[in-house]
Amino acid sequence: MNLTADLRKRLETKPILLMTHLVLGYPSLEVNRRVIRQMAENGVDCIELQIPFSEPMADGPVIVRANQEALNQGIRVKDCLAFAEEMIREFPQVNFLFMTYYNILFRFGEELFIQRAAEMGMKGLIVPDLPPEEGETYLRRCREQSIAPIMFFTPTSTDDRMREVADHGDGFIYCVARKGVTGKQTVMDASLAGYLERCRKATDLPLAVGFGISRREDVAMLEGRADMAVIGTATIRLVDELGPDAVGPFIGGLLG
């Protein structure tokens, strides 16, 4: 089943889905493994596995530092791929996606990377610095390999642009809740609500939204407005402060 179909199916029984995120190799693959288990066992629908890059231009400070730490400890792209493969095997109930910057694909070989990802059962790819204009071959290859190239909507996107972008995308649309990088708190106000309405009108794909979600109320606020809540930096902070075992209860709490 492709990602979109899978998400639609899950939405039949849940008011909102959950996607979590982690940086591979931060603080270690061992901890990653334990965190993923907690996530999977607490009903997370999708997990973004970020392959570290030295120039994480679109990320906020917490994730930037995690990228760097992971690289300092010597994580390699091939370690990330092997680890991801293992997780996909171990947690078939979760949709895994790779999140990384384009240079990682490019240096690995765009075609080869997409093929490897598809073969291991990866459901989608999130590449924030690859707009559709630069991604012609990438998009074609994703289609060929039936892996979802996740596209972005942003508050600065015009309606036309949203439609154009959505046409290239698959799986779901990552709706950036506000201007700026990851990791900052946002509130649900009229402008955000209006933005999400515009997103909804522009595409049939599920909408994923994250904006510093850390409590049940944050997730609840999204119900009816979006299809999936994205937990970004919150789990990284949690693991830093309380360790991997705190993740399960946290995720559980989010779903009320």
Place this chain on the structure above:
Amino acid sequence: MNLTADLRKRLETKPILLMTHLVLGYPSLEVNRRVIRQMAENGVDCIELQIPFSEPMADGPVIVRANQEALNQGIRVKDCLAFAEEMIREFPQVNFLFMTYYNILFRFGEELFIQRAAEMGMKGLIVPDLPPEEGETYLRRCREQSIAPIMFFTPTSTDDRMREVADHGDGFIYCVARKGVTGKQTVMDASLAGYLERCRKATDLPLAVGFGISRREDVAMLEGRADMAVIGTATIRLVDELGPDAVGPFIGGLLG
């Protein structure tokens, strides 16, 4: 008797005359007094009393520092005048001259300064930064007060320039032995001898020459070539090192 006549008279009985120099107030007027006594009692013919100035442009390092030290200790122009008057009274056998820079006269009042100097019995004035072109009033007033304005010959002076300068001068001509400032050693060579011959041809006035004279031989070398040997920095150094009482024997030794 004017200065020139006095020097001519002395030359009748001596092969060469002696002029010494000191900086008033360095190291103190008290020491100056003892030094001058030593000089006078050992047969010095002329003594240059240098009134300190903050910008002794034409002096070498030893005299520059003496000027400065004297000023640092608070010596004033009026102290210098009073002291000079006292010395003239006490040592009538010596021809005293003021040596200083033009600003000292200028600030005191050129006319007043020349008049005061003449009245106290000062025989001449040596002002190294006042060329005849700038000294019209100065030269006139010296003539009026019968005080000798000492002029300079230098190795760079042309014969014409020497004659021109000598026309303005009186007392004697101060022949600068070589380019550069005071206090450096020079040797009697063909070029210096030739220069002194040129000096002699350019004027009838007595010629005074100094070039770091510190031994009997230095003085002897000048005999027949010049009329007066000038002892500049040597006595200052001597007083610094051995005290005022060393001056007498030193002067005595110079005359052999």
Place this chain on the structure above:
Amino acid sequence: MTENSAQKGYYGPWGGAFIPEVLHQTFAELNLAYEKARADESFWQEYVRLMGNYSCRPTPLTYAENLSNHFGGARIFIKREDLNHTGAHKANNVMGQGLLVKRMGKKRVIAETGAGQHGVATATMAARFGFACTIYMGEEDVARQRPNVFWMEQLGAKVVPVTDGSKTLKDAINEAFRDWVARMDDTHYVLGTVCGPHPFPEMVAWFQSIIGQEARSQILEQHGAMPAAVYACVGGGSNAMGIFQGFTNESGVDLVGVEAGGKGIHTDQHASRMTGSRAAAGVAQGYKTMFLQDEDGQMLDTHSIAAGLDYVGISPILARLGDSGRVRFEAATDDEVIAALQLTMRSEGIIPALESAHAFVQAFKDAPKMNRHDAIIINMSGRGDKDIFTIAHAFDDPSWKRFIIGRGDEYRNSMLASQKAKD
């Protein structure tokens, strides 16, 4: 990525605009404003007037007679970008972008800076145009380049030390992009060189082309013929692109870009992308070019005695001109740079920036092999007095060290004293 290299913003396989979606609209507007300005002759006239009135363009092309005689080969001419206001060619680009920002109606500018030269230039432009200004600068560079930080602050800019990554230029660029994606509405990012996403390479090259335009007519006037070669140092590549554009169509003119050879291109302490073997094609900081990176695509640490050349990427336009053979690339080591700097100071009374001195190195290698009827031009991108802390350090000048130690002690004592007074 597209395989159609004739696409706007591409130079052969290099270039593009690898930007986050949130900047799509911002770049659309920037492209529009830039294209309009470029099509509007009065814009360029206004730019030339501004540079003539506020900086001192045209900058002279100085004949270096003593150096020419010293080497006995080609006649050496020096294009004097050091005489620009703020002391380097960086002024051309920032003032041009300043005019564009005014047209776009934005009120705030941000910029990255490594050596601080582009930061000072941007802070200057912002003061002059009345824009708010924030400068991102790697924490290491903040520490190394304190004088420039001081001036930026005095000029009214906020200098933000970047503590991520290698804490140098590339990290400052990332951080500037992070600022931009949060405040694109009122803010323009004044990129400092011919790199980054389209339209920056093309736009910055356009503003810097004023160097080449002037140099071309000056050499014709002074030498009566095209030069045999033109030398420029290459960090991002803006001063090189600036002067090369005056001569790219003259196939007889050897265009030579000189990269930072650091401790030698066979060591891992340099910043040579087109020479040496540490660089490979990659995509980062919004564009595709040759980057100094490892097999995974992680950017490498770079080194140069010249902070302004200490950068992982290179202009996509220059990468293309290198591929096609139109531009020859060479590298100059730190030691060669110091020697060329000393010779130039003593021979001509001219103090090149450490960056610029790289161009001098290669010119000095080539000049003796040429004839007296050949002329060569060295682009002196900036003046070296900004580099006193680095140069005095490199020369290991003991009086300088004693001076700094003495000053430091004075400050320490006065700070301790005021500390005590407070307690």
Place this chain on the structure above:
Amino acid sequence: MTENSAQKGYYGPWGGAFIPEVLHQTFAELNLAYEKARADESFWQEYVRLMGNYSCRPTPLTYAENLSNHFGGARIFIKREDLNHTGAHKANNVMGQGLLVKRMGKKRVIAETGAGQHGVATATMAARFGFACTIYMGEEDVARQRPNVFWMEQLGAKVVPVTDGSKTLKDAINEAFRDWVARMDDTHYVLGTVCGPHPFPEMVAWFQSIIGQEARSQILEQHGAMPAAVYACVGGGSNAMGIFQGFTNESGVDLVGVEAGGKGIHTDQHASRMTGSRAAAGVAQGYKTMFLQDEDGQMLDTHSIAAGLDYVGISPILARLGDSGRVRFEAATDDEVIAALQLTMRSEGIIPALESAHAFVQAFKDAPKMNRHDAIIINMSGRGDKDIFTIAHAFDDPSWKRFIIGRGDEYRNSMLASQKAKD
């Protein structure tokens, strides 16, 4: 002295050539060479060409729109001598004298310097012309102005610290004269300002008149009329004379010379000769003018935040123009200077030298009282980045202090380490 003030080299009662007899011939030759050059149109053309090709003349006249709006009065224009090679108007004088030295066939130049600006300019000229070069600099100034000393040495000059007197500028002048009287045959003394014995005031004023010539035609072109006033700081007076000469015949133009008010002209820490009451007519350093001196004629210690204004005398030409009322003299205090500097940096992105900032102070006092159809010109004699040690100190910048302390500690440790290695 002569009472005939119409004599060559006199300006009313001021000027003259109070030189030791040993320099008579040297001055005769210098006068001859100067008069010949002055009568020879091609000499001036060569000079203008040199300044256009090696420095960047004509320097711009920049309209300071933001400052004009800030004060709401006169339109403020800034003559940009800071854009000269070496960063100040001093370049004009030294390059002119360099040409003359070449004509005279001499092979060595000497100069005094206070702030180091004239020393750097002279060392630069010497490098360019291939002359040997010795710079005299008060020991205190050597200690305070280490960066300039470093550059002079790198440019190939020998810097001699002068330990006499107040160990500052005036003592360096005395020492330069002492050198000259020993080596006049092969040596020319490049005096740095419009002071000293004739022909220096006239000659330096002539070379600097290039500023006023340019400014005059530039203001006519940009403003369409003569300015209401022209402001210049006055140390020796060379930049002031330079720009004033473009306007002395225009009786409607208020010419304003601004002296160093230091801690206030009612204190004894300033360097104001024409304002305040500490100066009197005197003769020193080879010429007659108003000197800061005591009743006996001993020169006083002076103070200014700007090393280049910290001098006991003033140009005899300016003294005359002050007497006649043609030039109005004002003083600016250290504190006013810092405030004007800050405002100018933030408003226009321009960093005046501390010296130049004195002129800005008075212009800022007067501008608000004028109308929008009035223009005023401020002569910005030099750029302020040379003054970083002084300015950062005056601004009491804590990061700067920490930077210097850190560097000092680094140097101390490395020196100790290499000491140990030797033991």
